[in-house]
Amino acid sequence: MSLLDVRDLSISFRTAAGPLHVVDRVSFSVERSSTLAIVGESGCGKSVTAQSLLGLLPPKKTMVSGSIRLDDRELTNLSFERWREVRGRKIAMVFQDPMTSLNPLLTVGAQLREVLALHQKLSSNALGDEAASWLSKVGLPDPVARLAAYPFELSGGMRQRVLIALALAGRPELLVADEPTTALDVTIQAQILDLLGSLQRELGMGMVFITHDLGVVERISDRIAVLYAGRVVESGPTEQVLSNPSHPYTRALLDSVPGFRPRNGRLASIGGNVPSPSAWPPGCRFHPRCPSAIEPCSRTSPESVVLGDRARACHNPMEPRA
Amino acid sequence: MTRHLDAFRRILSRNRAASAAFAALAALYLMALAAPWLAPYDPDDESRSHSWAPPSTIRFDGIRPYVHPVSFTFDDDARRVYVEDTTLRAPIGLFVRGHLFGLVDGSANASGARLYLLGADSRGRDLLTRLLHGARISLTIGVVGVSISTFVALLVGGIAGFAGGRVDWLLMRVCEIVMLVPAFYLLMLLRAALPLDWDSRVVYLSIVLILSFIGWAGLARVVRGLVLSIRERDHVVASRALGVPAWKILTRHVLPHTWGFLAIQATLSIPGYIVAESGLSLLGLGIQDPQTSWGNLLQEAMSISEIQLHPWSLLPGAFLFVAVLSWNLVGDALRDAFDPRGDE
Numbered sequence: 001m002s003l004l005d006v007r008d009l010s011i012s013f014r015t016a017a018g019p020l021h022v023v024d025r026v027s028f029s030v031e032r033s034s035t036l037a038i039v040g041e042s043g044c045g046k047s048v049t050a051q052s053l054l055g056l057l058p059p060k061k062t063m064v065s066g067s068i069r070l071d072d073r074e075l076t077n078l079s080f081e082r083w084r085e086v087r088g089r090k091i092a093m094v095f096q097d098p099m100t101s102l103n104p105l106l107t108v109g110a111q112l113r114e115v116l117a118l119h120q121k122l123s124s125n126a127l128g129d130e131a132a133s134w135l136s137k138v139g140l141p142d143p144v145a146r147l148a149a150y151p152f153e154l155s156g157g158m159r160q161r162v163l164i165a166l167a168l169a170g171r172p173e174l175l176v177a178d179e180p181t182t183a184l185d186v187t188i189q190a191q192i193l194d195l196l197g198s199l200q201r202e203l204g205m206g207m208v209f210i211t212h213d214l215g216v217v218e219r220i221s222d223r224i225a226v227l228y229a230g231r232v233v234e235s236g237p238t239e240q241v242l243s244n245p246s247h248p249y250t251r252a253l254l255d256s257v258p259g260f261r262p263r264n265g266r267l268a269s270i271g272g273n274v275p276s277p278s279a280w281p282p283g284c285r286f287h288p289r290c291p292s293a294i295e296p297c298s299r300t301s302p303e304s305v306v307l308g309d310r311a312r313a314c315h316n317p318m319e320p321r322a
Numbered sequence: 323m324t325r326h327l328d329a330f331r332r333i334l335s336r337n338r339a340a341s342a343a344f345a346a347l348a349a350l351y352l353m354a355l356a357a358p359w360l361a362p363y364d365p366d367d368e369s370r371s372h373s374w375a376p377p378s379t380i381r382f383d384g385i386r387p388y389v390h391p392v393s394f395t396f397d398d399d400a401r402r403v404y405v406e407d408t409t410l411r412a413p414i415g416l417f418v419r420g421h422l423f424g425l426v427d428g429s430a431n432a433s434g435a436r437l438y439l440l441g442a443d444s445r446g447r448d449l450l451t452r453l454l455h456g457a458r459i460s461l462t463i464g465v466v467g468v469s470i471s472t473f474v475a476l477l478v479g480g481i482a483g484f485a486g487g488r489v490d491w492l493l494m495r496v497c498e499i500v501m502l503v504p505a506f507y508l509l510m511l512l513r514a515a516l517p518l519d520w521d522s523r524v525v526y527l528s529i530v531l532i533l534s535f536i537g538w539a540g541l542a543r544v545v546r547g548l549v550l551s552i553r554e555r556d557h558v559v560a561s562r563a564l565g566v567p568a569w570k571i572l573t574r575h576v577l578p579h580t581w582g583f584l585a586i587q588a589t590l591s592i593p594g595y596i597v598a599e600s601g602l603s604l605l606g607l608g609i610q611d612p613q614t615s616w617g618n619l620l621q622e623a624m625s626i627s628e629i630q631l632h633p634w635s636l637l638p639g640a641f642l643f644v645a646v647l648s649w650n651l652v653g654d655a656l657r658d659a660f661d662p663r664g665d666e
Contacts, residue, residue, distance in 0.1 A: 054563050060487075088565030095563075100556035105578045114574070115564050166564060 001072065002029035003206040004053075004174055008066035011048055011057070013277075019063065020277040022048050024230040026066075027304075030174065030223075035200065035207040037221035037238065039214065039253070043274040045230040046210045047096075050178045053208065054093055055083040070174065089119060092167035096179040098159035102151040108135070108162050109147030112169060119170040134165040139195055157188035161195065168199060174206045181216060193220050214257050218242055226250050229274055229285035236310030246310070246317040248293075249286050284315065292316050326582065330659035337658075343651035346644055354457035361451035362424040362437055366612045369436055372446035374632045375404055378438045380414070388413040389425070391435035401631065410435070441634035443622055452614045453638060459526060459615040461645060464595035467530045468588045471537035476577055476584070478538065479545025484553055484572045494546065500539040508536055509598060513607040522613040529608055533595050541587060548580045582660045589653035593646040600642055616642050 011023040023045040030036045040046050051057050052064055055078060068075040070090055078086065095101040103111060112131040116122065122130060128147065135143035138161040151159055160180060167175060177196065181189040197220055200207055209221055217224055217238060224242070225235040226249060234247035245251040255268035272289045275281055281288050287297035294316045302313045334341045353360060371393065378389045390406035397403050412435035418424035425437045436442070440449040482493040500508075512532045520528070552558065553576055561575050602608030603617025604624070611618060619638040623629050629636055 056559060056563060084565050084567065086565075087563055093560070093563040095556055095560050097556055101560045103557045103561070103575050106574070114566065114570070118565055118567075163560070166560075170565065 003032045003071065004030040004208070005069045006053075006067070007069075009049065009052065009068060010065045011045070011052055012063050014061050014063065017278070021280070022230055022277050023052075026225075026227070026230070026232050028225045028232065028235060030206040030208055032173070032206050033200065033204045034222040035209055035220055037209045037211060037217040037224045038227055039211060039217055039224055040227035041212060041253075041270075041274050043276075044227045046212075046227055047178055049227070050093070050176050050208065050210050053174075053176050054087055054091055056093075088115065088167075088170035088172065090172055091174045091176060092170060092172035094160075094163055094167045094175065094177040094180045097183045098156050098163055099183065101163055102159055104151050106150075107147065108149050108151065108154070112147070112162070112166060115166050115169045134169055135162070137199070138162070138165045138168075139191075140165075156184050157191065160184060160188075160192055164192075164195065164199070168203065171203060172205060174208065175200070176208045176210070178210045179212070180209075182211070182213070189216070190219075196220065214242070214254060226253070229280055230277065231285060231313065232304070232311075233286065233314065234310070234312045240310060246312045247314045248290050248316075248318060251318055252289075252291070284313075292318070326659050330656060333655045333658050337655055340651050340655035343648035344655075346648045347652060350457060350641075350645055350648075351461060353454055354461050357454035357458055359420070360422050361448070361454040362418075362421050362439070363448045363451045365447070365452050365455040365614055367447065367451070369442075369446035371434070372436050372438070372442050373444050374402055375436065375438050375442040375446060376632070377441045377634060378436075379406070383411070383413075386413055389435060389437055412437075440637055441632060443619075443635065449619075449634060449637065452619055453616070453641060456614040456616045456619055456638065457641070459609055459613070460596055460599060460617065460642070463526070463530055463533065463599045463615075464592040464649070467533040467537065467595040467599075468592050470530065470534040471541060471591075472584055472588050474534065474538040475541035475545050476580070479542035479547075480549055480572055480577050482542070483546035483549025484568070484576060490546070494543065497539040497542050500536070501543075505536045505598075506601065509533070509602060510605070510607060513602060518610070522609070525609065525613070529599060529602060533598050536598075537591060537595070541584075541591075544587070545580055545584070548583060549576055552576050552579045586653060586657045586660055589649060589656050592653075593649045596642065596646055596649070 006029065007027050008025045009023060009027070010021065010025055012019040012021045026045075026049060028036060028038070038046050038049065048057065053068060053075075055075065057064065064076055066076070070086070075086065102108070109128070109131055112134060113127045116127055116130050116134075131147055132143040135146055140146050140158060140161050146154075146158075151162075154162065160183075164180075175196075180196070181192050184192060193216060196207070196209075209217075211217060221238045223236065224238045225232050226241070226247065227233070228249050234241060234245065234250050241250060242254065245254060249270075252268070252270045256270060258267055270289055275285065275288075281298070283296070283298045283300055284290070284293075284302050287293040290297065296315050300315075302315045304311050304313045334344055358364075373394075375392060375394075378392070380387050380389060382388075388411045390408050391410050391412060392404045392406050394402040394404045412425045414423060414437060415426040416423050418426060425435055436446070436448070438448055438450075440453065443449060443452065478493050478497070482490040509532060512535065513529070516528055558571060558575050561571050566575070599608055599615065600617030600620065603615045604620050606618075606621065609615040609618050616638040619635070620642075623635040623639070
């Protein structure tokens with residue numbers, strides 16, 4: 001049984017102009033101690049999906065249907081108080097922007113202790129020790145001194161380490177990382193990825209890693225789900241999908257990454273933009289931008305076809321590359 | 323916070339008006355604190371034979387200061403005319419009867435003498451003494467009142483902004499109803515609803531509460547607006563994602579971010595409270611004689627003829643003016659200190 005099992009998750013926003021269907025029947029699962037990467041361009045519904053895993057979407061403005069099961073416990077119908085038991089303890093989240101995700105008025109130590117105190121009853125001294133040990137776990141040098149530091153005294157990479165410590169302090173079974181390296185520069189990115197990987201092995205937790213950066217995906221994930229316009233267009237083991245994409249969108253994404261696949265000539269780009277949720281195209285949502293679109297693509301939406309470990313939703317899948 | 327304090331200090335050091343105001347406030351509050359010791363008399367120590375006595379003329383015998391006792395006669399227009407009895411001397415000494423200074427006892431033939439540095443009121447009470455004691459009420463009422471209304475505003479605005487929905491709607495309508503009523507009428511109405519013959523401490527407390535009751539609503543609306551924007555910040559969402567309880571998110575991660583604004587707002591609204599208390603007391607609805615505040619001291623300067631006959635009765639107004647102006651200047655300096663665009 002999977003740790004996290006998401007089935008037919010649909011999310012729509014209530015707006016004055018009627019509902020906006022942002023995420024459409026998305027399914028994926030995450031095993032213990034493994035990582036699923038959710039990949040896609042901006043506006044594909046990645047972050048909304050991530051937030052729904054923690055019940056962070058404003059209940060009055062959003063409608064969530066389908067099922068999110070963690071350890072066979074249904075999460076979509078949890079009450080406000082029940083959600084609090086899940087957040088931090090079962091599922092925790094690392095956010096994109098370390099510059100704004102820490103409270104600027106409290107020291108790192110105060111914020112860590114607050115979260116630690118939520119999860120375990122400890123004396124004040126023990127809390128301090130525990131906080132320091134988490135800081136050293138996430139690789140901050142001189143952890144005891146860092147406890148007294150305010151966020152503005154730390155660099156972006158250090159802050160992201162603190163945020164990771166905060167997320168892991170409740171020893172969650174699942175970590176949702178929403179583009180945790182996007183705001184960092186490349187060398188720091190690699191450090192943070194390695195850190196997440198080693199902490200994951202140490203704690204044996206599952207991870208949902210949300211990113212638009214395929215280079216990162218290859219490095220950290222076991223499985224990948226490619227999201228386009230609110231739908232999963234392709235999923236499967238990372239290595240197979242990246243080396244042999246079967247959906248034209250996955251291929252196009254790969255072709256637009258510099259240096260991912262050594263080749264000559266100009267870097268490819270995908271023409272146009274992700275359509276807006278208020279104007280999803282009929283049929284396959286990628287067809288207006290798809291180089292290999294055929295006649296049924298504009299009429300009927302392709303069903304997901306499962307082939308062994310992999311699944312794809314395409315009328316005209318790519319031939320395996322030699 | 324220390325960053326802002328540094329900026330505040332920097333601004334004080336460059337802005338002479340603000341630093342003078344800061345010094346003036348410090349002096350005023352110290353005076354209020356030390357009033358029973360600084361003042362030569364007790365505030366209700368009266369002498370009917372010295373009604374409206376003018377400020378005493380201080381003379382020197384070598385370096386020892388003394389005053390002559392005074393007594394009055396009526397002139398043709400039935401006005402009091404005070405004359406000094408130059409045959410008698412009452413020396414002024416330091417540390418007399420537990421006060422910083424005063425007339426020394428023992429010079430038997432001058433025992434009726436009184437020392438009035440700033441003149442006397444209608445009942446022969448020393449104006450300086452009453453000013454100093456009045457400062458204790460006039461100067462604290464603003465600070466206490468603002469603290470209470472800021473606290474209420476934080477609570478109401480914080481809950482409204484954070485909870486949203488129906489709670490928000492209801493609390494904001496309550497604020498609007500309070501704001502709708504013209505402040506001074508509401509003040510008078512509330513005061514009139516309470517008995518006049520209460521103990522002076524209760525009266526003080528009730529006036530503070532009345533003033534706060536008028537002040538909190540506008541502030542609560544602003545706090546709500548701030549909370550609405552702060553609660554969408556990443557670190558607040560992050561703390562939700564970590565399972566921090568709502569109450570803790572509000573008190574630890576949202577409200578502290580409004581403090582900079584509130585500190586400025588509170589400082590700038592203290593003068594309003596001081597003036598409101600004086601207004602109430604001037605109309606006889608606030609602090610009652612024999613208790614003293616700057617407002618009720620001014621009751622004796624309410625007609626031109628009174629002012630003409632004993633102009634010193636206007637002095638409490640000058641103190642009010644200095645206190646209010648100083649608070650405003652300090653508030654402005656504080657606002658500049660918090661302005662992120664900084665040093666201009």
